[in-house]
Amino acid sequence: MKFLKITLFLIAVAILGWWLFTPRSESLPEGVVQISFGSFGSPQQVDVYREIIRRFEEENPNIRVDLRTPSSGAYFQKLKTEMAARIAPDVTWVDVSAFYSFADKNVFRPLEEFARNDPEFHREDYFEGIIQAFTHEGELYALPKSCGSMVLFYNQDHFDEAGIPYPDETWTWDRMVEECAKLTRDTDGDGRVDRYALAPLDLLDLLAQYEVPILSPNRDECVLDSPEAFRVCKFLRDLTFEARLIPSAAQIGGFGVSSGAATGGGRGGASIGIFDLFTLEKVSM
Template sequence: MKRIGKVLLIGLVVSLLLSGCVTAPEKGKQVSFMISGEPAEVAAYQALVDAFQAKYPQIHIDLRSVANSGDYMKQLVTAFSAGAQPDVMLLNHRRLAQFAAQGGLEVLGAYLDKSQGLHAADLYPQALEAYTWDGKTWCIPQNVSSLVVYYNRALFDAAGVAYPAAGWTWENFLAAARALTRDLDGDGKTDQYGVGVSAELMRLAPFIWQNGGELLDDAATPTKLALDTPEALAAFQWFVDLQVKEHVAPDASAEQAQGSEARFENGSLGMFFNSRRTVTTFRTIAALDWDVAPLPQGVTAASILHSDGYCMSAKSKVKDAAWTFIEFANGAEGQTIMAGTGRTVPSLRAVAESAAFLDPNQRPAHSRVFLDVIPSLRHMPNLPKWPSIEETASNEIERAFYGQATVEEAAAMAISQTLTYFEQTK
């Protein structure tokens, strides 16, 4: 008994010492700041925090990071429910209304209007607009990334296809995709695909817009998804045909065997749809000869915004200090640090147009594409139940893309299954 007691006592003392070592000293104002990202990104945010700290030693930033974006929501939601929410957090604009509608967020429009260092006019309006809900500006967009086409130049050369350029059309795109889809070893199975695109609403939406369709039946007072209009259905059919009819995109089994992103990385995929996010990884692959192009266009040109913003929680007790941090993070210095990761498209025009983003020594050679498409950018609707709607619709799109339902069936299911979420919003 004595021995057990002693062991426990020593354990307790040791652990107290250890836990003492890792607790940050409290000095001045504490601002908690929550993000999600892999180690390289976290390191960039740490650099941002360090730069801020050097300038404002009286404010202490407590950086909290979660590895995975799914886990991020899990932790953020739990923290909010317990009243332990961070003062500043990074939030995707598609989640904005979900948090704002419940009074979780502070309206930042007034802060922005009063700010000396940060002006609305310096930010791309397409990004800022995505953070407007219920007539108010809630968060400050950190980036203005969008969907583009990554392409493998070596494969284009080998197939004798011209590189994609601004203004290329759905027909040009399909022709290139066909030429790039090949059975290299003659075993009857495709081992090089033309297109890799995840079957979800975030990818399909710009093509619906390009074809004159809309996602919602009414922009001001939406009551349902509008995927069943002729324009939307035609775009949906074209998108699905890439796999079902043309077989220029991997089928379900092939995608399961090796994801499109991995295929692009190892040089067996001609074109890959993604936002700016993958640039960081692609840069590390020396053997990969790649560049970016705008989306092919239909009746009109359109692409879709991918953006995260700095948001402040409504219950923060250190709002001024929190705003000081946001102001710095989204100011020229902060945006330059974050642009250094290669992962973001700065929302601040001055930094986006600078070498920090358009560095000619860094790939992609045509980083400017990300800036050129900004005028034609649209964003997902801001609705409190949008995440549920989008996920339900994406599940239907995936089903159609892999040939398990017709586009008409999938569109009808997506509409009927999401009705409940529109009703709850009313």
């Protein structure tokens, strides 16, 4: 009973906070409807959303779009709370790592019917893997707004200082480990690393690169106890604690987690995606 009261209290607080801090919709002309769109991103990304909305409203003058952009760190928790309170956005952004936790609860409306009946929609326009990632129990639930490869950005000054040739298409992970060992530095001689060779790597990216599954085909069993998964996890562990090329989770706070800032100062290189390019533009490389 106590747990239930606390839960209801938290939901009530969330509703009150939403009501107080969500901009009130202006009165709409007759025949005009408003929908809400939830997403998050950097200020530059939000500007892109606003431009997309502007063009959409020009093409659909009877529809207004209310953009909601909570802080990224609390986005999915806020979304779950809003869904429980039935005040979630009409359209929302989720990444593939969070998609199934929502899809399993049947909180999203499938798009399969719309896709089949829209003559302008062609599945072949999208990468098949992306379409499959957002397909649940045979139904398409979402379309990608963006996707891209994780690529390596590196600090040329650090490579020049260490006498390391710039990475090219011949580099393997073994070559990277060998060369980047020269980039990790204890600059003040206190026995602690002050500059790591690499920004933190994502375990999910490494598992995907080596085509190591996380779940069984029907997604009812975790298969991370496989020898292949163990080798990938050990590789990441060794980079962190043996080779000391990347900081541990406990050390990240002292260096910051921004890939852009990392390659500009505290790291030799960083594996990042297109979403961080706005940050890198502000950093002297």
